[in-house]
Amino acid sequence: MKNIFFLLLLSSFLTTAQSTLPEVTLTNLEGKSVVLNRDFVEKDKLYIISFWATWCGPCINELDELNDVIEDWKKELNLEVIAVSTDDARTQKRVKPLVSGKGWPYTILLDTNQDLKRALTIVNIPYTIVVKNGQILHIQNGYVPGSEASLLAKLKQL
Amino acid sequence: MKNNSFFGLLCIALVWCSFWTQAQNNTTSSGVLSGGFETNTQWYLNDKGLKDEFNNPTAQPEEPLRSNSYLFLNYNYKKWTFGIQGEAYEQNALLNMNPKFNGTNVATYFVQYKGDQLEATAGYFYEQFGSGLLFRSWEDRALGINNALRGGRVILKPVSHFTLKMVYGQQRTGFDVTDAQIFGGDFEWGLSKVFKWETTDLSLGGSYVGRYEKTDIVNPNFDALTNAYAGRISLTHQSFYLSGEYNYKSPDAVVQAPGQIDNRLIKPGSAILLNMGYSKKGFGIDGTFRRLENMGFFSERAAKGNVFNDRIMNFIPSLTKQHHYNLANIYVYQAQPNVLLAGSDFVKAGEIGGQIDMFYDFKKGTALGGKYGTKVAMNFSNYNALSGTFFIFNPQDYDTDFLGFGQRMFSDFNFEITKKWTNKWFTQVSYIKQYYNRQYIEDAAGEVNTHIVAGEAIYKFDKGQSIRVMGEHMWADYDRKNWAAATVEFNFNSKFSMYVYDLYNYGNDLSHYRNHYYNIGGAFRNKATRLGINYGRQRGGLVCVGGVCRFVPESSGLTLTFNTSF
Numbered sequence: 187m188k189n190i191f192f193l194l195l196l197s198s199f200l201t202t203a204q205s206t207l208p209e210v211t212l213t214n215l216e217g218k219s220v221v222l223n224r225d226f227v228e229k230d231k232l233y234i235i236s237f238w239a240t241w242c243g244p245c246i247n248e249l250d251e252l253n254d255v256i257e258d259w260k261k262e263l264n265l266e267v268i269a270v271s272t273d274d275a276r277t278q279k280r281v282k283p284l285v286s287g288k289g290w291p292y293t294i295l296l297d298t299n300q301d302l303k304r305a306l307t308i309v310n311i312p313y314t315i316v317v318k319n320g321q322i323l324h325i326q327n328g329y330v331p332g333s334e335a336s337l338l339a340k341l342k343q344l
Numbered sequence: 345m346k347n348n349s350f351f352g353l354l355c356i357a358l359v360w361c362s363f364w365t366q367a368q369n370n371t372t373s374s375g376v377l378s379g380g381f382e383t384n385t386q387w388y389l390n391d392k393g394l395k396d397e398f399n400n401p402t403a404q405p406e407e408p409l410r411s412n413s414y415l416f417l418n419y420n421y422k423k424w425t426f427g428i429q430g431e432a433y434e435q436n437a438l439l440n441m442n443p444k445f446n447g448t449n450v451a452t453y454f455v456q457y458k459g460d461q462l463e464a465t466a467g468y469f470y471e472q473f474g475s476g477l478l479f480r481s482w483e484d485r486a487l488g489i490n491n492a493l494r495g496g497r498v499i500l501k502p503v504s505h506f507t508l509k510m511v512y513g514q515q516r517t518g519f520d521v522t523d524a525q526i527f528g529g530d531f532e533w534g535l536s537k538v539f540k541w542e543t544t545d546l547s548l549g550g551s552y553v554g555r556y557e558k559t560d561i562v563n564p565n566f567d568a569l570t571n572a573y574a575g576r577i578s579l580t581h582q583s584f585y586l587s588g589e590y591n592y593k594s595p596d597a598v599v600q601a602p603g604q605i606d607n608r609l610i611k612p613g614s615a616i617l618l619n620m621g622y623s624k625k626g627f628g629i630d631g632t633f634r635r636l637e638n639m640g641f642f643s644e645r646a647a648k649g650n651v652f653n654d655r656i657m658n659f660i661p662s663l664t665k666q667h668h669y670n671l672a673n674i675y676v677y678q679a680q681p682n683v684l685l686a687g688s689d690f691v692k693a694g695e696i697g698g699q700i701d702m703f704y705d706f707k708k709g710t711a712l713g714g715k716y717g718t719k720v721a722m723n724f725s726n727y728n729a730l731s732g733t734f735f736i737f738n739p740q741d742y743d744t745d746f747l748g749f750g751q752r753m754f755s756d757f758n759f760e761i762t763k764k765w766t767n768k769w770f771t772q773v774s775y776i777k778q779y780y781n782r783q784y785i786e787d788a789a790g791e792v793n794t795h796i797v798a799g800e801a802i803y804k805f806d807k808g809q810s811i812r813v814m815g816e817h818m819w820a821d822y823d824r825k826n827w828a829a830a831t832v833e834f835n836f837n838s839k840f841s842m843y844v845y846d847l848y849n850y851g852n853d854l855s856h857y858r859n860h861y862y863n864i865g866g867a868f869r870n871k872a873t874r875l876g877i878n879y880g881r882q883r884g885g886l887v888c889v890g891g892v893c894r895f896v897p898e899s900s901g902l903t904l905t906f907n908t909s910f
Contacts, residue, residue, distance in 0.1 A: 205376070206376060208378075208418075208420070208425075209458055216545045216580055217532075217534070217545060217547050217578055217580070218534070218545075219501075219504075219507070240666070241665075241666035241667075241668060242668070243668040243800075247770070247802070250719075250762075250764075254716070254764075274476075274482075274659070274661065275472075275475040275476045275477075275480075275659055275661055276661030276662065276663065276666070277661075277666055278475075279619050279621070279630055279632055279663075279701075280630060280665075280701050282585065282621060282623050282628065282630070283621055283623045283628025283629055283630040283701055283702070283703050284628060284701075284703050284721075285623075285628070286623030286624055286625060286626070286627060286628035286703065287623070287626065287627060287628040287702075287703020287704055287705055287719065287721065288703065288705060288719060289625050289626050289705050289717075298472060299470055299471070299472040299476075299480065299482055300482065300483075301470065304470070304483065305418070306380075306909060307378075307379060307380025307381075307382075307416055307872075307907075307909035308909065309380070309382050309485075309874070309907040310874060310907070325871045325872045326838070327869040327870070327871065327872060327873070327874055328838075328841075328867070328869045328874065330808075330810055330835035330837075330838050330841060331770070331802050331804050331810040331812070331835065332804040332805075332808050332809075332810050332835075333808065333838040335808065336808065336838055
């Protein structure tokens with residue numbers, strides 16, 4: 187059994203990076219079902235999908251910082267920010283007042299039982315992916331202050 | 345076990361074939377293979393400087409090199425998905441994990457069909473009904489929780505505003521499943537769609553969960569089948585929202601300590617959860633009330649209260665703020681849904697309490713907002729044991745008050761102010777005041793009152809470098825008393841960071857127990873891959889994720905974490 191495990195492990199490194207969004211149902215703040223790769227499919231639009239949680243300090247810093255620049259970015263690029271909350275039932279009720287209190291203009295989706303997070307095998311948040319025409323074109327794993335500049339540079343290339 | 349391995353091999357074969365199909369014919373029409381790998385490896389070391397309460401130094405365990413590793417593969421072809429997860433706990437699992445996690449094996453696998461109106465899954469699956477108070481199966485690797493069901497699930501969406509889920513299965517425990525059978529259903533109905541309301545959202549939901557577990561007890565006074573029901577409603581009107589749910593669990597034998605099924609105390613369980621709030625841009629307020637009575641629910645009765653959260657069927661998080669400061673995570677509340685009749689001054693049948701959150705943004709350009717705005721968050725939570733009439737001696741019994749606040753178990757008042765000064769400077773300060781009843785929460789002695797003051801500052805240099813500094817102090821009047829902590833983190837660029845931190849229990853009454861818990865480490869991130877390394881000391885106590893906690897012993901050593909997805 188151990189050998190099979192390592193064989194599979196080896197094979198995993200030979201494959202290429204995941205390129206499409208898995209089909210997972212999320213809910214929005216009004217409780218409606220949303221599927222990312224069906225409901226966010228505007229042609230050539232850049233979707234910045236950021237995984238966060240109310241208890242994750244760096245995630246909130248990232249979304250706060252993005253909020254300061256997003257209007258400027260939108261003048262140059264056709265983009266939309268989707269903030270996917272991975273909060274479980276413990277903290278999920280804090281999502282809505284927090285988002286309002288912060289004045290975030292993002293589309294907020296809830297991944298309450300972490301189905302999407304699991305399908306994308308995300309271990310740590312913050313974790314941001316950029317999707318265009320259904321393809322994952324860029325992954326930013328973690329967040330450090332000031333990384334907006336490199337994200338913008340990347341977005342311009344896509 | 346054999347059964348599991350057989351299905352596992354079958355799934356490996358399926359995924360393997362798919363992989364080769366893809367490799368040989370590299371077009372999207374042959375499907376997509378994706379997955380992820382994660383390993384947490386720890387090398388435990390002897391540490392003479394790290395003493396416990398009784399002046400014993402920290403010794404490495406047998407098998408000092410341990411790791412938890414997970415490999416997950418997913419193959420998607422049109423409407424079909426096949427998945428498999430292998431897990432390896434080699435030279436044993438990390439300290440204080442469930443001992444059933446040992447060795448290397450296939451852990452979970454599934455095949456799923458997903459159409460527009462029908463989704464069907466066979467194999468292992470994760471699911472949550474409503475808020476999870478009756479049923480949640482999920483995975484939390486840090487806590488060693490994976491209570492997936494092995495069986496089948498069907499989700500029907502005949503119209504866009506109606507969803508029906510049906511599940512049947514046996515629950516995972518270690519690399520095996522329990523004998524008990526679990527089955528249930530849940531519906532969610534969006535009524536506003538039916539009434540064609542534009543500005544108001546109204547939805548109803550309901551659940552049923554059955555657990556069938558035969559008992560060895562002769563002449564049981566309870567049924568093998570325990571039934572649980574829940575109803576919920578959610579209403580949103582413009583900036584205002586409201587939701588409520590009621591959960592009921594049919595009478596069943598009370599288990600006060602793991603393994604002790606009491607055939608003479610047969611009680612039902614219940615949970616009420618109410619939430620309401622108001623939010624508009626720049627302001628949000630939210631209040632939650634919860635009452636729990638005898639609501640612990642496990643796939644095997646005797647498992648109730650086990651320290652590994654093994655065979656847990658529902659999710660009862662502590663509804664308090666999850667702090668990100670180190671010292672604020674020493675006295676962490678855990679929900680108290682269970683019955684314990686230990687003495688005339690120590691009785692529990694559940695908890696009652698709630699929390700309030702408030703968020704406010706002083707706008708840019710105002711006196712308090714300054715150039716970049718100022719953000720304020722406030723939170724208060726309080727939980728008491730349920731009061732009532734309790735009979736401690738045989739026959740034991742109790743009768744709770746509906747709105748009865750008994751002994752206080754926990755409270756937490758806190759606020760934080762977040763301020764961006766310039767494009768480069770960012771600060772946050774927090775104040776936290778906690779009350780923690782060790783007897784009711786940990787079954788230890790005493791009560792602790794704490795005051796915590798913490799601050800964080802981030803400065804951005806040019807060329808993508810930044811530094812983060814955090815200072816914390818906790819005044820505590822009991823147990824290990826005062827602590828101080830400091831953290832410095834330096835980010836060289838978006839891929840590479842290093843940090844050092846120390847928690848110092850300088851106020852401990854016992855001089856040998858005034859430990860430093862220092863850690864130094866770094867992380868390298870590239871695309872979907874992260875590599876982390878840490879050297880230092882782990883504070884013994886509860887490690888909590890999402891209000892569910894795992895006890896870890898004090899330890900010292902080197903940790904390597906690696907994860908990637910593809």
